[in-house]
Amino acid sequence: MTIATSGPRPAGQRVSDPVTMFGPDFPFGYDEWLRHPAGLGVMPPARHGTPVAIVGGGMAGLVAAYELMRLGLRPVVFEAEQLGGRMRSTTFEGHPGAVAELGAMRFPPSATALFHYLDLVGLSTAPFPNPLAAATQATLIDLNGRGHWARGTDDLPGVFQEVGDAWAKVLEENAAFSTMEDAIRRRDVTTIKTIWNRLVLELDDQSFYGFLAASPPFASFRHREIFGQVGFGTGGWDTDFPNSMLEILRVVYTGADDRHVRILGGSQQLPLRLWEHIPDRVAHWPGGTSLAALHPDGPRPAVTRVGRVDGGIQITTAAGTQTFPAVVLTPQVRLLLTRVDCAESLFPTEVWTAIERTHYMGASKVFALTDRPFWQTVNPATGRPLMGMTLTDRTPRGVYLFDDGPQAPGVMCLSYTWNDDSLKVVGLPPDERLDIMLRSLGRVYPGLDIRARIIADPVAVTWESEPNFMGAFKANLPGHYRYQRRLFGHFMQDALPEHQRGVFLAGDDISWTGGFAEGAVTTGLNAVWGVLNHLGGHTPGSNPGPGDAFPAIAPHELPYV
Ligand SMILES: Cc1cc2nc3c(=O)[nH]c(=O)nc-3n(C[C@H](O)[C@H](O)[C@H](O)COP(=O)(O)OP(=O)(O)OC[C@H]3O[C@@H](n4cnc5c(N)ncnc54)[C@H](O)[C@@H]3O)c2cc1C
Numbered sequence: 156m157t158i159a160t161s162g163p164r165p166a167g168q169r170v171s172d173p174v175t176m177f178g179p180d181f182p183f184g185y186d187e188w189l190r191h192p193a194g195l196g197v198m199p200p201a202r203h204g205t206p207v208a209i210v211g212g213g214m215a216g217l218v219a220a221y222e223l224m225r226l227g228l229r230p231v232v233f234e235a236e237q238l239g240g241r242m243r244s245t246t247f248e249g250h251p252g253a254v255a256e257l258g259a260m261r262f263p264p265s266a267t268a269l270f271h272y273l274d275l276v277g278l279s280t281a282p283f284p285n286p287l288a289a290a291t292q293a294t295l296i297d298l299n300g301r302g303h304w305a306r307g308t309d310d311l312p313g314v315f316q317e318v319g320d321a322w323a324k325v326l327e328e329n330a331a332f333s334t335m336e337d338a339i340r341r342r343d344v345t346t347i348k349t350i351w352n353r354l355v356l357e358l359d360d361q362s363f364y365g366f367l368a369a370s371p372p373f374a375s376f377r378h379r380e381i382f383g384q385v386g387f388g389t390g391g392w393d394t395d396f397p398n399s400m401l402e403i404l405r406v407v408y409t410g411a412d413d414r415h416v417r418i419l420g421g422s423q424q425l426p427l428r429l430w431e432h433i434p435d436r437v438a439h440w441p442g443g444t445s446l447a448a449l450h451p452d453g454p455r456p457a458v459t460r461v462g463r464v465d466g467g468i469q470i471t472t473a474a475g476t477q478t479f480p481a482v483v484l485t486p487q488v489r490l491l492l493t494r495v496d497c498a499e500s501l502f503p504t505e506v507w508t509a510i511e512r513t514h515y516m517g518a519s520k521v522f523a524l525t526d527r528p529f530w531q532t533v534n535p536a537t538g539r540p541l542m543g544m545t546l547t548d549r550t551p552r553g554v555y556l557f558d559d560g561p562q563a564p565g566v567m568c569l570s571y572t573w574n575d576d577s578l579k580v581v582g583l584p585p586d587e588r589l590d591i592m593l594r595s596l597g598r599v600y601p602g603l604d605i606r607a608r609i610i611a612d613p614v615a616v617t618w619e620s621e622p623n624f625m626g627a628f629k630a631n632l633p634g635h636y637r638y639q640r641r642l643f644g645h646f647m648q649d650a651l652p653e654h655q656r657g658v659f660l661a662g663d664d665i666s667w668t669g670g671f672a673e674g675a676v677t678t679g680l681n682a683v684w685g686v687l688n689h690l691g692g693h694t695p696g697s698n699p700g701p702g703d704a705f706p707a708i709a710p711h712e713l714p715y716v
Pocket of ligand 1: 210211212213214215216233234235236237238239240241242257258259260261262263456457458459485486487490494495518519618623624626627628661662663664669670671672673674675
């Protein structure tokens, strides 16, 4: 593979190339790196079997562990809670077959590195029932006390079309949308960089709301309000209004909020299957080796301290200490300031500043199990289903409906909220949250007795109050670009002093795309490259990795003045 750094790739390029999460900050083809027959890299045989600590068994940690195992190293995974992290699926008491997705639940096909692993472990997907999506029987948009039923966007009143047109116009005029989307399809790094470097300079200081309010097509407050509620893709983006506009552009350019699918059997299947997966090709280890086989007693317990001693990086748990030549750290970095006592000398001061500044979204969800998907029944009086996927400006915000056929129990995500909406219920037990959501939905669907259909105790989560997470996912505020660049680029360590090398940050909050598992996977892969380089290995000449490409395509550097 060659990394396209100069202009469009004429050879073999198809106009129908899909939009992928290729850039815009670091336009590296992780999918191409992963599928190249030469593999990700080669370790010197003397290094085979070297232990590498992987702190955290979520997607970033398990991808890093899996690939380092394939390179012949010995990943040692530490996990404070359960494998999977924020890919957490749970069931209802007494109903082991019905899944509630407490964390990640919908995945865009543009997340091609994530889909590499989905395909590898043989998981199937189905369209996700997002608002107004083809897989959604009906959507109810409840705004300012008025409900609007729709099957697709065309069924909505004219003002919604006006808002959609305004968004398209703003993206085109202020963010060169179609040129950028086309460049991402063609993996035209020069065009991506030309557009994005300008926008980073112009918009790092701008919030999503500020960007809209300053745009003539959104001069009307009502348009901004409707947009915040319905917006694009999954809707309900008004809780992102304070975030940097760059965060929003990353999502829309790369199709990250589009054509979502869910993982049949639950999102957590992916990390759990990766743990068990036996690779076809693996250096050093005998056939049949998997992460599970390398950890016969399961992952090691929670890490309480990370420090440096002569000979390496020392990891401490309640069970003792062990020294490693390299460590991959994947818990949200907020935990390095709180629950993990991390030696200050391990990172440069400017990286610590970035860790301190990292901003997280909060998120809560409330789930209920019903005897069957009763909402599909058509009300003869209205000709509409009893309930639809619901976007509302009331407390529940987003209601998602899942079914496994007309006779099986139905799973209702009665509420999915972010930030202030999530904080409204923080600290309340699941039963009380259920009461609150049903009371509110009773006003949206008068006369519909949802409670009568519920057959199990509710399930609920608030990620900002989970001690091993302390936030749902990273979301940069205006002015945070420089901090994000420091965290993302930290895997490039050749210029660091010796005592600051060997610890690699990875995960959702290190990536440019917080809230999307693709960023956890790709930063896990950056850490693989970092460990390979640190321990004297190299990538095949025909398949350069993210660190090889970094000097040519590094994220744009803003002046620090
Ligand atoms: C509510 C919610 C909805 C989301 N929706 C989507 C979605 O629809 N689509 C999508 O693509 N992405 C979504 N995401 C984002 C996605 O879940 C994450 O990007 C991804 O799962 C993060 O993986 P990670 O490995 O970076 O971190 P994590 O999954 O957080 O893994 C880190 C692991 O470290 C462990 N840990 C913490 N402290 C320690 C310690 N001291 N010692 C050892 N282990 C420790 C944790 O228990 C955890 O298992 C969502 C996330 C949330 C919270």
